[in-house]
Amino acid sequence: MSWRMFSYKSAVNNRKKTKTREWFDAIIFAVLAATLIRVFFIEAYTIPSGSMEKSLLIGDFLFVSKVNYGARIPMTPVAFPFAHHTMPITGTKAYWDGVEWKYRRLPGLSEIKRNDVVVFNLPVGDTVALENQEPSYYNLVRQFGWKSVNSQYTVTSRPVDKRENIIKRCIGISGDVVSMKNGILSVNGKVEPLKNTGQMPYKIQLKIADINFEVFKELGFTVNEMEQVDPFTYVANATSEMIDKLKTFDFIKSVALNVKPETVNDADLFPLDSNRKWNVDNFGPIKIPAAGWTVQLDSNTMPLYYRAIRTYEGNKVEKRGNAWYINDKPVNTYTFKMNYYWMMGDNRHNSIDSRYWGFVPEDHVVGKALLIWMSWDKEGSFFHKIRWNRLLKGIN
Structure with a gap:
C-alpha cells in the first residue's frame, strides 16, 4: 500500500x-425542526380552565394553527426551545429580552372571523406578580394598592409574545359594535344568541322537591355544582340545548336565565369607568377599534381607548388640564394603527375575558384552534380518563 x-x-x-x-x-x-413547526405552522395547547365549557373542556389537548391567520414572526427571538416564558425547573425567564423585533406577520389563509376560537396573549399580561395566580397585576393593585403588591410579590414585565396564552371565542372583529343586555349579546345591533356549546346560568323551579337527579346528569348537568336556593329552586349552568330538553319534563315548573339586573354594577369591569354602570350581563355599546379608524377623544371615549393608544400602540398619553396630549402634542382625535378584537368565553359566567380587560390587539393573536387531538378527564380509571368521543374532534 x-x-x-x-x-x-x-x-x-x-x-x-x-x-x-x-x-x-x-x-x-x-x-x-420542531421549533420551526411550532413557530410557523402548528402548536399544541392544553385547556387549563373551564371558561370555554362546554365547547372545550379542562383536559382537552388542541392543535392551534399558525397558518390560518399568518404566523407571527417571533418578537423575542432569543428564547429556550419549547418553553414559553418560564423555565420548567428553575422558574427563571426562558427568554432574553435584550433583542426585541417589531411586530410582523406572514400572509395567512384568512382574517379572524366572528365565532372563531382563538389563542392569544393575555393583553393585561404585560406586568405580572409571579407568586400570585391572579392573571391581572392591575386587579391586584386595585384591590391591595401598588405598594403592597410590589413589596409582597416579585413583579416583572413581559414582551407581547411571552405573555400568558389564553383561549376564547372571537365575538367581535375590528369595526364592530358589541353590547350585551340581560345576558343576550348583540353585534352591530343584531342579537347573537349563545351557541349550543356555550353555558349560561339558569334558575330552575321544580313542581316537586323529591326528584331523581340522574335525569339532570344524563342531560349533561354537573349535579354537584348545582346551587340550591330553596327546596324547589336550583341555579345551574347549562347550554340552551340542555334547557330545551329539560323543559319537556313534567316536574319542571319554569326555567329562566339567571342574570344580573342592569342596576347592578361590577366595579372591576372594563373600562373601569365610574360613569358606566356595567356588569357581565349588561354592557356597551362598545366600538372595537380598526386600523385606520379615527376616534374623537373626550371624557366619554378616553376610558375605552386610553390603554390601546398608550400601551398597545406605544404612545405617550397624558392629560393637561382639559386637553389630551399624545407624544407631547395637543390632540382631539386619534387614528388607530392596528386591528382589535373582542373575545369572550363560552362559559359566560365563569370567564375572565374582554369584559374585564377590553380589546385584544392583532399583535397578540397566536393562532386559530383547529382540532382536539386528545382529551383527558382527571376522574375515573386510566381507560375511562380518555374522553373517546372527543378524540380528533374539530373545533367550531
Whole structure:
C-alpha cells in the first residue's frame, strides 16, 4: 500500500462522525425542526380552565394553527426551545429580552372571523406578580394598592409574545359594535344568541322537591355544582340545548336565565369607568377599534381607548388640564394603527375575558384552534380518563 492510499484512508476515518456526534447532530436537527413547526405552522395547547365549557373542556389537548391567520414572526427571538416564558425547573425567564423585533406577520389563509376560537396573549399580561395566580397585576393593585403588591410579590414585565396564552371565542372583529343586555349579546345591533356549546346560568323551579337527579346528569348537568336556593329552586349552568330538553319534563315548573339586573354594577369591569354602570350581563355599546379608524377623544371615549393608544400602540398619553396630549402634542382625535378584537368565553359566567380587560390587539393573536387531538378527564380509571368521543374532534 502506497503512502498516498494510507493518508487518504486516515483522512476518511478522521472525518467519520462518532456516535456521540451523530446523536448530537440529530438532536439539534430535531429541536430546530420542531421549533420551526411550532413557530410557523402548528402548536399544541392544553385547556387549563373551564371558561370555554362546554365547547372545550379542562383536559382537552388542541392543535392551534399558525397558518390560518399568518404566523407571527417571533418578537423575542432569543428564547429556550419549547418553553414559553418560564423555565420548567428553575422558574427563571426562558427568554432574553435584550433583542426585541417589531411586530410582523406572514400572509395567512384568512382574517379572524366572528365565532372563531382563538389563542392569544393575555393583553393585561404585560406586568405580572409571579407568586400570585391572579392573571391581572392591575386587579391586584386595585384591590391591595401598588405598594403592597410590589413589596409582597416579585413583579416583572413581559414582551407581547411571552405573555400568558389564553383561549376564547372571537365575538367581535375590528369595526364592530358589541353590547350585551340581560345576558343576550348583540353585534352591530343584531342579537347573537349563545351557541349550543356555550353555558349560561339558569334558575330552575321544580313542581316537586323529591326528584331523581340522574335525569339532570344524563342531560349533561354537573349535579354537584348545582346551587340550591330553596327546596324547589336550583341555579345551574347549562347550554340552551340542555334547557330545551329539560323543559319537556313534567316536574319542571319554569326555567329562566339567571342574570344580573342592569342596576347592578361590577366595579372591576372594563373600562373601569365610574360613569358606566356595567356588569357581565349588561354592557356597551362598545366600538372595537380598526386600523385606520379615527376616534374623537373626550371624557366619554378616553376610558375605552386610553390603554390601546398608550400601551398597545406605544404612545405617550397624558392629560393637561382639559386637553389630551399624545407624544407631547395637543390632540382631539386619534387614528388607530392596528386591528382589535373582542373575545369572550363560552362559559359566560365563569370567564375572565374582554369584559374585564377590553380589546385584544392583532399583535397578540397566536393562532386559530383547529382540532382536539386528545382529551383527558382527571376522574375515573386510566381507560375511562380518555374522553373517546372527543378524540380528533374539530373545533367550531
